[in-house]
Amino acid sequence: MAVRLFSSNEVSDLCLGKPAIRSISLSDTVSAAIALLKRTPESYVSVWNCHHSLSHHRHCVCVGKLCMLHIICFLSKPHNVNSLSLALQSPISLLLTESAALVRHLPPNASFLEAIDAMYEGVQNLVVPIQEQNNSNSRKRAAERSLSFDSNRDYKSKYNYCWLTQEDVIRYLLNSIGLFSPAPATPINTLNVIDTENLLAINYDDPASSALDLLSVALTNGSSVAVVDSQGKFVGEISPLVLNSCDESILPPIATLSAGDLMAYVEAGGPPEDLVQLVKERLEEHNLGAALEMFVGDETGLSSFSSYSSSSSDEEFCSGKNWKQLGGNSAKVVRRSEAIVCYPWSSLLAVMIQALAHRVGYVWVLEEDGTLTGIVTFEGMLKVFREHLKTMT
Incomplete structure (x- = not known):
């Protein structure tokens, strides 16, 4: 039933009410990106690479999602700190070397199951054409457009687009959580969902600058950087969400x-x-x-x-x-900066609700004595649900 439901539902349903994403060219400068981010209500802008084809059409593809933290990490590099004016004129292509694989275009009539599969493969953001408002035929035209949609190229000059994130998908799955029983009520330490190998952590007394490379990784995998004391006890975090504000x-x-x-x-x-x-x-x-x-x-x-x-x-x-x-x-606006934590015996459903309630894509896992033992991310949760769906086919 779940597989049939998610195969029939379209990703356009998740785009309802979403704003059109702001965009910037891959060739624009860091300075231009800062100016745009300061004028944009959202914390991110989309980055597009456009070129002219032999038929003289302008083809564009979204290659990344840029936020202020990308810029902070770039400008904080020692050679850039000593020459800020020059660094500000650098192209933003230098900031997004690993982002292209994290973004994928989907047509509006793609199934919700296709969205889950894309994120199961590591994609964090889906770019979906959205309907033009104030037009009763917009849904029909969106469906017709999707028939000839090229997943690798996009005619950005003609259409508006929205982001679909892992949070959007997890929130949608929460509404159908009963279809996945008994997994939601199962402790996370029995679901292979706690990531203990890719923890990003630094010591409380370490230079803050030593977190920059880890923050770049956190932006890529949707996590954060933990701060621990000399005994490995969890003290707090340096959050991409906070620094991005x-x-x-x-x-x-x-x-x-x-x-x-x-x-x-x-x-x-x-x-x-x-x-x-x-x-x-x-x-x-x-x-x-x-x-x-x-x-x-x-x-x-x-x-x-x-x-x-x-x-x-x-x-x-x-x-x-x-x-x-x-x-x-x-x-x-950002949420309070207190880190969100759970325990190995917490249920998957409880961890999902924690993350969604606080608008973060991860929850730290602590032992009873406060020792940091792992992290649960939206990506890990999605893999649990996708594996469960495979058993139902």
Whole structure:
């Protein structure tokens, strides 16, 4: 029954109400990407590679999904920190070397099962044409269009598109969770869903900059970077979700603080004054004039952040964000930065609900004494459901 249901339902049903994705060219600069991200309510923009065919048509394909954290990781590299103006003029193609495999085009009449299969293979984002609004025949035209849709090329100039993410698919599966019994009620330590080999973790006292390479990996696999103490006890995380709500002014704290101090710096309510002063002193000590100018110029933004966060109890902004420059764009809001955890005996359903409720794609797995033992991601959950569907065919 489940296989038949998911084979008959179309991915266009999951696109209802989704906004059209903003786009940027693969050849645009890092500076242009920062400007676009600051004007965009969403935290990501799509990256497209377009060329002209022999028939003089402009063919475009989406090759990645770009966020501020991609830029932060790129600009934080030592040779870029010392030459920020040059780095800002680099093409964004340098930031997305591994992203193409994570994005796949699907026609609107593709089945939901095809979407699950794509994500089972490691795809994180599906690009789907969406119906034009205010047109009663749009659904019919979308179906007709899909008959000649090329999964490798797209006529972006003619149509709008939306993202379908692993979260969208997991949320949809939750609505049909009864079809997968008894797996949802089964403890995660018996489902082979806890990833213990690909944990991304650093020590509390390690330089925050040592997390940059791990954060790049976390962006690729939809996870995060754990922070542990010397006994391997879980302390917290350096979250891509939180850092992605920052702008380039977070570069100096990353370059100068420890992992533990960076966690405190991005907590709600603004960074402690002693950490602000510590960043300034270390920037001056290392003669990082451009970074110091960036950091000092952001101080007015911190007061703007503090005044906003004092009126919000459920959601906060990254305290490094220059809200004066952004005009206080309240659409770019992130959840509280406390890490979400579970235990080996937690049920799969409980872990799913935790992740969906907090809008994160992963949940850390701890032993009873607080030792970090693994992580459960949306990708791992999807594999459990896909394997279950295989047994039903």
